[in-house]
Amino acid sequence: xxxxxxxxxxxxxxxxxxxxxxxxxxxxxxxxxxxxxxxxxxxxxxxxxxxxxxxxxxxxxxxxxxxxxxxxxxxxxxxxxxxxxxxxxxxxxxxxxxxxxxxxxxxxxxxxxxxxxxxxxxxxxxxxxxxxxxxxxxxxxxxxxxxxxxxxxxxxxxxxxxxxxxxxxxxxxxxxxxxxxxxxxxxxxxxxxxxxxxxxxxxxxxxxxxxxxxxxxxxxxxxxxxxxxxxxxxxxxxxxxxxxxxxxxxxxxxxxxxxxxxxxxxxxxxxxxxxxxxxxxxxxxxxxxxxxxxxxxxxxxxxxxxxxxxxxxxxxxxxxxxxxxxxxxxxxxxxxxxxxxxxxxxxxxxxxxxxxxxxxxxxxxxxxxxxxxxxxxxxxxxxxxxxxxxxxxxxxxxxxxxxxxxxx
Amino acid sequence: xxxxxxxxxxxxxxxxxxxxxxxxxxxxxxxxxxxxxxxxxxxxxxxxxxxxxxxxxxxxxxxxxxxxxxxxxxxxxxxxxxxxxxxxxxxxxxxxxxxxxxxxxxxxxxxxxxxxxxxxxxxxxxxxxxxxxxxxxxxxxxxxxxxxxxxxxxxxxxxxxxxxxxxxxxxxxxxxxxxxxxxxxxxxxxxxxxxxxxxxxxxxxxxxxxxxxxxxxxxxxxxxxxxxxxxxxxxxxxxxxxxxxxxxxxxxxxxxxxxxxxxxxxxxxxxxxxxxxxxxxxxxxxxxxxxxxxxxxxxxxxxxxxxxxxxxxxxxxxxxxxxxxxxxxxxxxxxxxxxxxxxxxxxxxxxxxxxxxxxxxxxxxxxxxxxxxxxxxxxxxxxxxxxxxxxxxxxxxxxxxxxxxxxxxxxxxxxxxxxxxxxxxxxxxxxxxxxxxxxxxxxxxxxxxxxxxxxxx
Numbered sequence: 001x002x003x004x005x006x007x008x009x010x011x012x013x014x015x016x017x018x019x020x021x022x023x024x025x026x027x028x029x030x031x032x033x034x035x036x037x038x039x040x041x042x043x044x045x046x047x048x049x050x051x052x053x054x055x056x057x058x059x060x061x062x063x064x065x066x067x068x069x070x071x072x073x074x075x076x077x078x079x080x081x082x083x084x085x086x087x088x089x090x091x092x093x094x095x096x097x098x099x100x101x102x103x104x105x106x107x108x109x110x111x112x113x114x115x116x117x118x119x120x121x122x123x124x125x126x127x128x129x130x131x132x133x134x135x136x137x138x139x140x141x142x143x144x145x146x147x148x149x150x151x152x153x154x155x156x157x158x159x160x161x162x163x164x165x166x167x168x169x170x171x172x173x174x175x176x177x178x179x180x181x182x183x184x185x186x187x188x189x190x191x192x193x194x195x196x197x198x199x200x201x202x203x204x205x206x207x208x209x210x211x212x213x214x215x216x217x218x219x220x221x222x223x224x225x226x227x228x229x230x231x232x233x234x235x236x237x238x239x240x241x242x243x244x245x246x247x248x249x250x251x252x253x254x255x256x257x258x259x260x261x262x263x264x265x266x267x268x269x270x271x272x273x274x275x276x277x278x279x280x281x282x283x284x285x286x287x288x289x290x291x292x293x294x295x296x297x298x299x300x301x302x303x304x305x306x307x308x309x310x311x312x313x314x315x316x317x318x319x320x321x322x323x324x325x326x327x328x329x330x331x332x333x334x335x336x337x338x339x340x341x342x343x344x345x346x347x348x349x350x351x352x353x354x355x356x357x358x359x360x361x362x363x364x365x366x367x368x369x370x371x372x373x374x375x376x377x378x379x380x381x382x383x384x385x386x387x388x389x390x391x392x393x394x395x396x397x398x399x400x401x402x403x404x405x406x407x408x
Numbered sequence: 409x410x411x412x413x414x415x416x417x418x419x420x421x422x423x424x425x426x427x428x429x430x431x432x433x434x435x436x437x438x439x440x441x442x443x444x445x446x447x448x449x450x451x452x453x454x455x456x457x458x459x460x461x462x463x464x465x466x467x468x469x470x471x472x473x474x475x476x477x478x479x480x481x482x483x484x485x486x487x488x489x490x491x492x493x494x495x496x497x498x499x500x501x502x503x504x505x506x507x508x509x510x511x512x513x514x515x516x517x518x519x520x521x522x523x524x525x526x527x528x529x530x531x532x533x534x535x536x537x538x539x540x541x542x543x544x545x546x547x548x549x550x551x552x553x554x555x556x557x558x559x560x561x562x563x564x565x566x567x568x569x570x571x572x573x574x575x576x577x578x579x580x581x582x583x584x585x586x587x588x589x590x591x592x593x594x595x596x597x598x599x600x601x602x603x604x605x606x607x608x609x610x611x612x613x614x615x616x617x618x619x620x621x622x623x624x625x626x627x628x629x630x631x632x633x634x635x636x637x638x639x640x641x642x643x644x645x646x647x648x649x650x651x652x653x654x655x656x657x658x659x660x661x662x663x664x665x666x667x668x669x670x671x672x673x674x675x676x677x678x679x680x681x682x683x684x685x686x687x688x689x690x691x692x693x694x695x696x697x698x699x700x701x702x703x704x705x706x707x708x709x710x711x712x713x714x715x716x717x718x719x720x721x722x723x724x725x726x727x728x729x730x731x732x733x734x735x736x737x738x739x740x741x742x743x744x745x746x747x748x749x750x751x752x753x754x755x756x757x758x759x760x761x762x763x764x765x766x767x768x769x770x771x772x773x774x775x776x777x778x779x780x781x782x783x784x785x786x787x788x789x790x791x792x793x794x795x796x797x798x799x800x801x802x803x804x805x806x807x808x809x810x811x812x813x814x815x816x817x818x819x820x821x822x823x824x825x826x827x828x829x830x831x832x833x834x835x836x837x838x839x840x841x842x843x844x845x846x847x848x849x850x851x852x853x854x855x856x857x858x859x860x861x862x863x864x865x
Contacts, residue, residue: 035799035802036842037798045845081798081799083799083802083805085805096791096792096796096799096805098795098796098797098798098799099794099795100793100794100795100796101792116838116841116842117841119838119839119840119841120839121711121712121713121714121839122710122711122712122837122839124635124687124689124692124693124696124711124714125687125689126686126687126688126689127686127687128684128685128686129684129687129714129715129716130684131824131857131858134844135841137841137842138840138841138842138844138845141842141844141845141846142844142845142848143863145845145846145849146845146846146848146849146852147862147863148848148852148861148862148863149861149862149863150848173863174863174864213686217683217684218443218684218823218825218857219857246710248838250640250803250837253638253640254640261708
């Protein structure tokens with residue numbers, strides 16, 4: 001069994017940022033395990049600009065950003081083609097490489113396996129099951145990595161920010177994006193997205209639209225939709241189910257670590273420690289989904305917590321404040337605050353709401369209000385909760401909810 | 409090339425017959441209209457190996473199932489086919505259902521399934537601790553098992569090919585005419601002259617039968633929809649958990665799959681579809697609910713995949729197997745939902761009809777065994793062996809070697825569905841989010857339905 005100070009599972013923005021930071025902090029024996037043939041994570045196949053400004057003071061395309069991340073981690077061995085099949089107590093990491101299975105062990109393990117979109121099947125969408133059905137991620141990889149044009153006329157389902165990444169990818173491949181469908185009554189991406197879609201891409205944006213059925217066999221020939229104007233069939237030979245991200249948490253689900261059913265990620269504290277303090281987690285594995293710079297920031301912060309932990313400066317928690325999301329709060333991460341809290345937090349308290357609403361976001365310990373603020377809250381937007389561990393030192397359980405909610 | 413027999417239909421039944429005839433020294437060709445074998449009814453079922461405990465007593469169906477079951481167990485190791493030993497449990501949830509258990513047990517015993525026993529609730533829950541509370545008892549059928557519904561017919565096809573049989577894919581039979589003692593079959597790949605035709609056309613059984621005679625039956629497809637839970641759910645279910653059947657349907661079962669998942673289904677819907685059966689959100693949601701009602705802990709596990717299959721049912725339950733001695737024709741139709749188990753038994757029965765009416769069989773003394781790659785999670789998978797090479801699909805842990813192998817050899821995958829059935833690539837929790845580009849790259853130019861147009865540089 002080969003042993004290391006730190007094993008990082010996942011070579012995307014969070015994992016590579018952590019590797020770079022651990023090296024800067026003088027942790028010598030770090031190894032990154034990446035199951036793909038190239039490190040870099042999701043940005044590898046986002047072939048449009050919008051990456052790197054906060055990290056590198058440059059506006060980079062996804063692939064250029066991925067290369068930059070890899071270059072920054074120079075000196076840290078990045079083992080590509082290495083799949084982690086299980087994690088076990090004691091810092092044990094089971095792997096398989098092209099040469100076979102190998103058991104590794106580390107003093108600390110950082111889990112940074114990222115996120116993916118929900119496939120059409122898990123959304124239980126009606127209709128035939130033809131080829132030509134994609135997620136943004138699979139579409140991007142077909143276009144930017146396999147360099148093929150997988151369809152000619154596509155419908156994009158969903159209007160999270162990533163849907164616009166789909167539109168850019170389709171345009172790059174010369175594929176016409178005929179329509180963008182959103183189930184709720186408003187486009188979820190921030191800014192003038194709706195206008196951008198119609199002006200820049202000539203794409204019809206249809207809100208309050210539900211996909212009734214995928215049609216065609218063996219290839220997609222159209223999607224049947226229902227919207228306030230009635231039912232219609234949009235002819236297309238590709239459908240992109242965008243967004244609805246879920247953490248890629250497969251190895252957690254069969255491990256000894258606790259998983260939060262709301263976020264889909266591991267239960268962590270403000271130092272990115274999971275329920276086994278040898279294992280840390282960062283990036284979009286924690287929850288769906290943040291921009292790459294957030295994953296990168298979390299990776300760096302988790303690396304500092306790991307370094308402190310290795311040097312004996314991060315004591316084991318004596319007790320925790322458990323945070324429970326209720327009502328309109330879809331998830332909160334971290335899910336617990338560790339006490340004592342001697343270091344700056346690695347992961348700020350971050351949450352999402354289920355639908356657009358206004359109300360008093362609050363933290364309750366029984367009937368005592370620990371913190372509250374009136375807020376306008378939108379789904380798919382990052383909401384930070386400025387609650388410190390000190391404010392909750394003697395609290396075992398706190399509930400996060402929205403009082404006096406008014407749906408927008 | 410001169411053939412003694414043409415089999416129409418490359419489902420599990422047609423392929424088992426092809427194998428049996430090839431092992432009997434008969435020169436046979438199989439004609440499949442799809443781009444690959446298993447393109448119709450055989451691609452979407454519950455993948456169970458049935459004892460026949462609930463089959464109609466004294467029926468041909470029961471005889472074929474018993475014979476098919478025994479032969480599967482006899483040959484499976486040499487073809488590297490799995491057996492997930494589960495047993496089946498017919499569970500009663502109310503007094504009316506409990507009152508039917510003795511009759512179910514008696515029928516099992518009458519059908520020769522003598523090891524079936526009744527279980528009291530305590531024993532039932534010790535075997536199935538995750539089952540919802542409230543069960544009043546069950547009949548345990550220890551011999552009901554789970555197999556790999558795609559690898560088995562592939563193995564039969566490969567063994568048939570090794571013994572000189574032919575398989576033509578993308579070959580649709582358009583019509584035929586009896587001229588003297590031969591059939592002139594018109595196909596999408598030209599005319600074929602053959603003395604004996606076997607109709608194993610499944611969902612198109614009635615239309616193909618129309619070549620020989622006014623069909624005495626019509627195919628009334630019955631759709632079954634299924635949901636496949638993530639591999640994380642595997643520990644929650646041990647046996648095949650069956651409901652007490654009604655007149656209309658065997659009902660929704662929950663069981664393990666050979667690939668390490670938990671399966672729930674099927675629905676039973678009379679439909680007009682013969683191709684590309686649709687899934688329906690409301691039906692799928694109801695299946696998920698039903699499965700979670702039976703096994704509440706499934707609530708913590710996601711759905712990876714959904715599918716629908718069509719059973720080639722006719723007006724009545726019975727298999728429609730007969731030889732038209734004067735017409736050089738054997739009908740093999742109405743193999744509704746026990747075809748996977750029954751196929752090897754059906755094949756022997758059909759071979760006997762052939763020998764009786766049309767020609768002689770000279771059983772080979774030296775069968776060639778054609779083991780298939782293992783996809784079953786209870787046996788060692790290629791990624792677990794030494795030097796597995798690149799892993800392409802990380803959800804199902806499919807290696808590049810497996811994909812390359814499935815794209816070559818005597819019966820390479822004919823379409824993406826065929827590649828998925830041979831390897832399980834793109835069939836896991838991400839459904840190709842991570843690996844479809846790499847699969848596309850590896851299969852480029854080799855599968856009919858893959859996006860192949862390269863982007864301009």
